[in-house]
Every structure is written in C-alpha cells, then in structure tokens.
Amino acid sequence: MAALEKGLAVIECFDAAHDKLTIAEVARATELSRAAARRCLLTLTRIGYAEFDGKFFRLTPRVLRLGHAWLASSALPQMVQPFLERLSEETHESSSASLLDGHEIVYIARSQQRRIMSVGLSVGTRLPAFCTSMGRVLLAALPPDEARRRILTGQPRMRTAQTVVDVDRLMTLLAKVRGQGYAIVDQELELGLVSIAVPLINPRNEVVAAFNLSGQVQRTSAQDIAAQFLPRMQAMQTMLRPLIK
Amino acid sequence: MAALEKGLAVIECFDAAHDKLTIAEVARATELSRAAARRCLLTLTRIGYAEFDGKFFRLTPRVLRLGHAWLASSALPQMVQPFLERLSEETHESSSASLLDGHEIVYIARSQQRRIMSVGLSVGTRLPAFCTSMGRVLLAALPPDEARRRILTGQPRMRTAQTVVDVDRLMTLLAKVRGQGYAIVDQELELGLVSIAVPLINPRNEVVAAFNLSGQVQRTSAQDIAAQFLPRMQAMQTMLRPLIK
Numbered sequence: 001m002a003a004l005e006k007g008l009a010v011i012e013c014f015d016a017a018h019d020k021l022t023i024a025e026v027a028r029a030t031e032l033s034r035a036a037a038r039r040c041l042l043t044l045t046r047i048g049y050a051e052f053d054g055k056f057f058r059l060t061p062r063v064l065r066l067g068h069a070w071l072a073s074s075a076l077p078q079m080v081q082p083f084l085e086r087l088s089e090e091t092h093e094s095s096s097a098s099l100l101d102g103h104e105i106v107y108i109a110r111s112q113q114r115r116i117m118s119v120g121l122s123v124g125t126r127l128p129a130f131c132t133s134m135g136r137v138l139l140a141a142l143p144p145d146e147a148r149r150r151i152l153t154g155q156p157r158m159r160t161a162q163t164v165v166d167v168d169r170l171m172t173l174l175a176k177v178r179g180q181g182y183a184i185v186d187q188e189l190e191l192g193l194v195s196i197a198v199p200l201i202n203p204r205n206e207v208v209a210a211f212n213l214s215g216q217v218q219r220t221s222a223q224d225i226a227a228q229f230l231p232r233m234q235a236m237q238t239m240l241r242p243l244i245k
Numbered sequence: 246m247a248a249l250e251k252g253l254a255v256i257e258c259f260d261a262a263h264d265k266l267t268i269a270e271v272a273r274a275t276e277l278s279r280a281a282a283r284r285c286l287l288t289l290t291r292i293g294y295a296e297f298d299g300k301f302f303r304l305t306p307r308v309l310r311l312g313h314a315w316l317a318s319s320a321l322p323q324m325v326q327p328f329l330e331r332l333s334e335e336t337h338e339s340s341s342a343s344l345l346d347g348h349e350i351v352y353i354a355r356s357q358q359r360r361i362m363s364v365g366l367s368v369g370t371r372l373p374a375f376c377t378s379m380g381r382v383l384l385a386a387l388p389p390d391e392a393r394r395r396i397l398t399g400q401p402r403m404r405t406a407q408t409v410v411d412v413d414r415l416m417t418l419l420a421k422v423r424g425q426g427y428a429i430v431d432q433e434l435e436l437g438l439v440s441i442a443v444p445l446i447n448p449r450n451e452v453v454a455a456f457n458l459s460g461q462v463q464r465t466s467a468q469d470i471a472a473q474f475l476p477r478m479q480a481m482q483t484m485l486r487p488l489i490k
Contacts, residue, residue: 002288007249011311019318043247059315061344061351066256067312068369070304073264077367085357099306106306112330122322123368124313 003040006032010040011049011063020056067124076209077108077123079243080200083236084111084211091229093220097200097211100138103154105129108209127189130156130170131163133197134210136183140174141199141207147174163188182230186222193217196225198233202244211236248285251277255285256294256308265301312369321454322354322368324488325445328481329356329456336474338465342445342456345383348399350374353454372434375401375415376408378442379455381428385419386444386452392419408433427475431467438462441470443478447489456481 013029014021021029027037041057044050048062071077080097088095088111098105104126129135130151139147148171156165164170177183182198189195197212213229220228258274259266266274272282286302289295293307316322325342333340333356343350349371374380375396384392393416401410409415422428427443434440442457458474465473 003248004252004285004288005292007252008292008294008311011314014314014318016317016323019320040249043249047250047253049253059318060346061315061319061353062346063315064312064351064353064369065371066253067309067316068367068371069256069259070306070308071312071367071369072261073259073304074306075264078261081367101305101307106309108306108309122313122316122326124309124316126310126313 006030006036007040007044010037010044011059011066014059020053020058022056026057071108071123074108075245080209080211080240081109081111083240084109087111087211087213087232087236090232091213093213093215093229095211095213096134097209098134098138099209100129100135100142100150101126103129103150105132105135105138105210128154128156130154130165131159131185131188132212133183133185133195133214134212136174136177136185137197137199137210138207140177140183144171144174147171159189160187160191162186182226182233184222184225187217194220194222194225196229196233198230198237200237200244201241203242208244251275251281252285252289255282255289256304256311259304265298265303267301271302316353316368319353320490325454325456325485326354326356328485329354332356332456332458332477332481335477336458338458338460338474340456340458341379342454343379343383344454345374345380345387345395346371348374348395350377350380350383350455373399373401375399375410376404376430376433377457378428378430378440378459379457381419381422381430382442382444382455383452385422385428389416389419392416404434405432405436407431427471427478429467429470432462439465439467439470441474441478443475443482445482445489446486448487453489 009030010026013026023034023038023041027034041050045052048060050057050059084095084097094112096107096110098107107123107125110123129139148167151167151170158165182196184196186194193214194217195212195214197210199207200209200211202208254275255271258271268279268283268286272279286295290297293305295302295304329340329342339357341352341355343352352368352370355368374384393412396412396415403410427441429441431439438459439462440457440459442455444452445454445456447453
C-alpha cells in the first residue's frame with residue numbers, strides 16, 4: 001500500500017460520527033499500523049489538511065480543495081445544476097443527481113426545496129445504491145451479474161420495515177426498472193420519504209448518472225409520484241441527452 | 246516532500262480549466278519531477294481516484310469522498326445551512342458561508358436563489374479574500390500585519406474597474422469593516438454583483454466564519470443593501486452565536 005493510498009484512507013475515515021480521532025482510532029478504522037497512521041496524520045497536519053489538539057486530530061477545510069478539484073473539473077455537475085433547480089422550483093420538491101461508485105451513490109448536484117430528510121444531503125454525500133431510486137436506476141444499467149455483485153458487497157441492511165434487502169427480489173426490481181426506464185422507492189431509505197429517479201443518458205445510449213425528485217409521502221404518495229413528475233423528468237432527460245459527453 | 250503531500254498536490258492541480266492533464270502538465274503544475282508526477286497519477290488511478298485514457302488523466306467522483314470527509318465531520322456547515330436557507334428565502338437573494346484559508350475564502354455552505362454570477366459557486370469554491378465581502382470580514386478579524394501579509398501573498402489583481410488592489414487602501418477598508426461589523430463589496434469581484442457579509446462569532450468572541458447575501462446591483466444597490474438586509478443578518482448572527490463552538 002503506497003503512502004498516498006494510506007493518507008487518503010486516513011482522510012476518508014473522518015465523518016459525522018468521527019469528527020475527531022486519536023492515532024489509535026485512525027489505525028483501527030483504516031487497518032493501518034499505529035506507526036503508519038501516526039505518520040499520515042502528522043504529514044496531513046504539517047501540510048494543513050488536519051490539526052492536532054494534543055489528543056485528537058481533526059480535518060481542516062483545506063480538505064475541501066480535494067473534492068472541489070473533481071467538481072470543478074467535471075462538466076456534469078455544472079451542467080445538471082440549473083436543470084435540477086428548475087425541476088425543483090416547478091415541483092416544489094428537492095431534486096438531486098448522482099453517480100454510482102461501487103455499491104454507493106454519490107451526490108454530484110442538488111437543489112433543495114425544504115429539509116425533508118433527517119440527514120442533511122449535500123454534494124459528496126453517499127448513500128447505499130440498493131435502497132435509493134437513483135441507485136436502482138444506476139444498478140439497473142449494469143450487467144445483472146455486476147449489479148448483484150455490487151449489491152452483495154454493500155451488505156444490504158433494513159433501513160425501515162419496507163426496505164427490500166433480499167438480493168433476488170432486488171434483481172427482479174432492477175429488471176422492472178430497466179424495462180420501464182425509471183425507479184420509485186417508497187420509504188425504503190427513510191420513513192416518510194418517497195423518491196422517483198430516471199437515468200441521464202448520453203448520445204451513445206450510455207447511462208452516465210441519474211437524477212431524482214423526492215418528497216414526503218403525506219404530500220405525494222408512491223402511487224401518484226410517477227403521474228405527477230415523470231413526464232417533466234423525461235422531458236428534462238431528453239433535453240439533457242445531447243449535452244452529455 | 247512526502248509521497249502523500251505530492252499526491253494531494255496532484256489532485257489539487259485539476260480544476261475547471263484543467264479537467265484532463267498529461268503527466269508532463271501535472272509535473273509542470275505541481276513542480277514535481279515527471280517520474281514523481283507519473284508515480285502519483287498511476288497510484289491514484291490504481292486506487293480509483295483518477296482514470297487514464299491512454300493520454301490524459303482525469304479525476305473520478307471518488308475524490309468527492311475526501312472533501313465530504315470534512316463536510317461530514319465539521320458541525321459548522323450543517324448548522325449554518327438551514328439559517329442560510331431561511332435568509333435566502335426571506336430575501337430572495339443567495340446566501341453563503343465561508344472560512345478563510347490562507348488568502349482565499351472557501352465556501353462551506355450555500356443557498357442559491359438564482360444564478361447571478363457568471364461562475365457557478367458551490368461548497369468548496371475558493372475566491373480571493375481581498376475583493377469579497379466575506380473575505381474582508383474575515384481578514385478584518387486578523388491582526389492587521391497578518392491580514393496585510395495574506396493580502397500580499399495572494400497578489401491582488403483587478404477583477405473589474407472597481408476592484409481595490411492597493412494594500413494600504415485595503416487596510417483602511419478593513420479597519421472600517423472592523424469598526425462597523427460588516428463589509429459591503431460593490432462590483433469588485435464581478436460587474437453587477439453586490440454583496441454584504443457579517444462575521445459568525447462564537448461565545449468566546451472569536452470570528453470563526455462569515456456569511457453573506459449577494460444580489461444584482463440593478464435590484465439592490467450598494468447604498469441600499471445594508472438598510473435592506475443588515476438587521477436580518479445581525480439577528481441571525483445573534484441566534485447563531487450560542488450554537489457555535
């Protein structure tokens with residue numbers, strides 16, 4: 001494992017539940033030796049990506065430069081953002097776009113109407129693909145064996161009583177999504193949350209990302225969501241298609 | 246220079262104007278040897294942070310994990326975001342929060358009403374501190390010598406005909422900002438753009454960040470912006486104060 005790989009693993013082990021970590025905790029989370037974890041943390045501190053208060057290490061906002069390097073260099077988030085804003089304004093619901101990374105989706109753009117989820121979502125947020133509408137759209141675009149492999153890697157677990165975790169049932173759902181061209185997820189990620197997603201397709205017919213609308217079940221039921229939003233989302237899909245590389 | 250430091254410098258050299266780079270270009274931008282640049286790029290590619298098409302390297306969205314590690318682990322963006330959204334909704338203008346990093350500000354939260362700048366702003370975006378309202382609020386909170394040093398490090402350059410670049414004039418402006426507790430910047434960053442910022446202050450009276458409202462000069466002139474927005478912003482400053490660590 002190269003020093004660079006170790007250092008990036010150290011950065012990634014900080015999150016909302018682990019905002020300050022000791023050397024021992026970083027070693028445990030990354031499976032590095034304590035000496036290696038210590039070396040990475042001291043290098044990160046010296047070059048301004050972390051700070052140390054004598055006991056705990058924390059990341060500094062300088063780390064944002066790294067994520068921003070991709071956001072700034074990729075055309076997709078910039079291109080999609082105004083479309084999401086329009087969609088979100090017209091529907092009064094939150095709209096997001098994401099990519100698949102392993103068994104997770106990663107948000108690349110978002111337009112929020114009101115805070116409806118218990119967890120704040122922002123660009124860079126990761127959620128499991130198997131139980132999200134965008135994740136299902138993106139998994140459905142993969143060869144079935146690959147989709148199955150990724151679902152299993154993520155070790156699906158129940159998030160609500162409605163979460164489908166059985167991989168065979170999930171594969172059946174993906175086949176349906178592939179056929180109909182969109183996915184609806186009804187409170188499988190969080191109680192009260194309904195979401196509909198369609199793929200972003202490039203002129204070579206490749207699925208490069210997905211975008212969604214999500215709302216509260218009290219306002220929009222899973223039965224109504226397609227009738228209410230799908231035509232508008234498909235129109236946007238068509239508008240975006242020639243613009244995507 | 247440690248391998249980790251080199252690798253992070255390589256990631257940072259990608260941006261909107263440099264979305265795909267050759268080994269030679271990365272070596273030039275980072276001042277690394279070609280061999281070192283090549284080694285970093287190959288490691289980044291092997292572990293999934295970059296991809297190579299035979300000629301050019303690009304970052305992958307996996308890089309977002311790094312920036313997101315800070316966003317998720319820092320309480321400030323999560324705490325400020327709903328306040329910015331309310332402010333933005335009430336005023337119909339865009340609102341942002343940022344921190345100072347060297348001679349630049351870095352956006353940590355943002356609520357956008359409409360796209361008013363030619364450049365899209367998002368969390369992680371960096372702008373020069375000397376010609377932005379949030380930057381002036383943050384520079385004004387530093388000891389004057391330190392503020393002067395940072396301004397000079399950034400090599401201020403004119404962005405519009407109105408940009409103040411003379412460091413002595415800037416120091417006079419900072420003294421005024423310190424006295425009045427807010428900064429207004431009138432089309433010094435971009436023509437047509439007016440912005441007002443106040444500091445976010447913790448219970449120990451330390452300035453930890455700044456937040457702003459920005460609008461188009463046709464709708465809100467620099468003369469009117471304080472009367473229109475400042476009371477609301479100061480009320481928010483007071484509400485946030487006891488919540489900030």
